[in-house]
Amino acid sequence: SSTPSCTEHHTPYPFHWQLWLRRERRICRCTLTFDFMEVKGTAYYSGVRRLASSDSVVENPYFTSKWKVYWWNSKDWEEYNQVTDVSAFLLQKITEEDVSECVFHIGRQEYVFHVDAMRQTNVTTGFSRDVRCRPSYCSPDSMTLIPTEPVGGPPGENFSVDPLQEFTSWYPPVWCLESGRDYSLVDLPAGTRAHRSVLKLFHESLPETVVDIVSIQQVQNLLHWDKYQRSSCCLSSGAPPLPRDDQRRLGGHNNFDPRMAGFNGASYGSGCYFARAASYAHQYSVRWGRDATRRVFLAKVLVGKVSLGSEAYRRPPPLDRRASRFLLYDACVDDVHRPGIFVVFDSCQCYPYFLVTYKVLPRVVDIR
Template sequence: MQVAHRGHDGREPCDSAGPAKQKQKQVCKHITHAEEMRRKADGVWLSIGTLAQQHLENLYCSTSRHDVQLVDKAGSSWTLNLNFMDLKPSQLYDRVRRLSNSSDSSRNPYFPMEWQVYWEECGEWLVYEEPVRWELLAAFEKGMWNHAFKLRGQLYNVDLKTLTQRNVRTGFTRRILHCPVFRPPWRLAPHLRTGPGTTLSSPSTVPGEDPQDTYWGPYPASWVPKAPVGTMYTLAEVAPAERAYETTCTLFHKTLAEDKVLVLAVYRVRNDYLWQKYCGQKKFMAQSRPRAVRRCLERHLFHGTRASKVQPICEMNFDPRVSGENGEAYGQGSYFAVDASYSHTYAKVDEASLCHMFLAKVLVGRSVRGNPVFRRPPLAHDGCLYDSCTDYAKKPQIFVIFDSCQCYPYFLIRYKLLSEPVAVDS
């Protein structure tokens, strides 16, 4: 029987790397974990790329994957067994090891490794209920060989070395799994200290990053450089410690699970020409509405696209004139979605196995159910045009915009499917 235990190789790299140890603009690369490959020729352990570590750690913490594919830029490919951490073929590298912090919160109060225990039922891994879960985690922490517990009148014995659970009366045996809980960098960021006096950016401190405010001034993230002469826009990577990164990822993962996709980077898009057009339209639309209605004027919505369309969108905005490439069920305009999972269907994987999605500012205003023949919103009862079209009037999930002044490509999310191979040198 295959042993389904995912531990580490004994070294605990960062128990002393708490917030007080973090120097300005320096973040420990191994806050909770690190993955390394062993070169077979001399036995030297070599670190893999930062993004590859996030990808592999996510897979390592998953209950659904036991074998994963690793690739490098030279075209080499390996299969890694996550339970035994061996590589095949093994001519160049023969093993992978995972180094992690301890789970002792007294030694590392900010970044202790969190673990979970699962039992297998019909091919699915289910979390043990309390207090059994807590008892098993404590037994693993103490290094015990076995642990017995009683549940619903049945006595069970768990072998903590072979990771099997046996019903003492019937002898029925099932597998269990002991693996860590994945925590992406942005979840750890609030515990990091990035320097004296440094504060995290948040929607309350960056005008316009809350869609309910009425800001229509200059581009709010003033620290992002203006576009160089001869170019239209600047892409600036958002740090995981920024509140904007957290809110973007939280919204993104609301419908795209963290065990399915991995966010690699979030970028702010600064295009002063498009921003001025957008703010002018926002001001115009807001002035004709009561103050209470203005708070519902703008929404942050997703738009998935191909890699080849990212630059044109950043330069010239979403273009309603090219509607029809991905359907026009609710009108001939630019489509935006409340859920990232819907927009993901249009974010095609590129040659580098990456996907791209915008989190856009959209002036939805007054909406009405759309129609494929619409080239603009229809007239409302008051004789004025609606501002946008939707799929459903009561609880819309899709919005269609017919005027490019009503949208702005605010954030760009670069991500990949966890089912894609791990690029070890990324």
């Protein structure tokens, strides 16, 4: 923390942007060029710089700067996210001041990385692309040093337990309905383990640089939860509760009522559609209100035995067409081997576990 005698710059984030004010500050819209660190489109700012904390965990164990390496794919900057060993290798070479160039491989392709020029060159074709090193974005929520649990909440709520993990009780750990009510929306306090768990899952496909989470609420509905739990005990065969692989956490759209099927298409059957990635459900979300927030459900879905879907299906197909026609698959998918979309035809097989409210971050930033 800063002290009155310290002349150094202090900020609660790993990096901080500063603009050099030339004239009286006003509301303006301008363009920042990262390559030359220049501000264009305004006469009020003449320079810009980025202050970064140390990337050493020894010198800075709490808010360590994390860096990412990108290459220009002719349309946009793309991170070396599929080849993490290359990214780490390039980061190491960038920090070595006495290295002018080095060689690395991606698959069968060999490249020369020119550290001084920040360019990679394909040894076979001679084609060169720009390379850039940028700090990883950190949201204000991730800057909480020691997350604290709320004090004095209603009895029964346990925000220190991950509600996405398996639990032995009939109801989830974050569950406390008021007396006389059978339905409630419970806010997950920011910084708690329950909140961080849902946040992490959501940001796997919709990162913090794209969307801003407004709130996360758990849906507590006794009637629908009881139906879901009973279905998990007897799905397909009347067997004991399903293993974890057959109970998935998926993003939901098309509502949770199979009677609404077909409103946004029914390529894999007339049922309730769920997706692995929140980014897919985002495509079907609707903007609400003046602040243009969106909402998607993180749902618990009993998928059981799955079959490839078809537009003609109004229920799952038979497990064995030569046997009894009453023995059906439990759900349909877009790909049996690597499913990304799941369709269920019985509302008892799904439960709207959490309601995530968020908004898309604008690409243009107003500097005030």
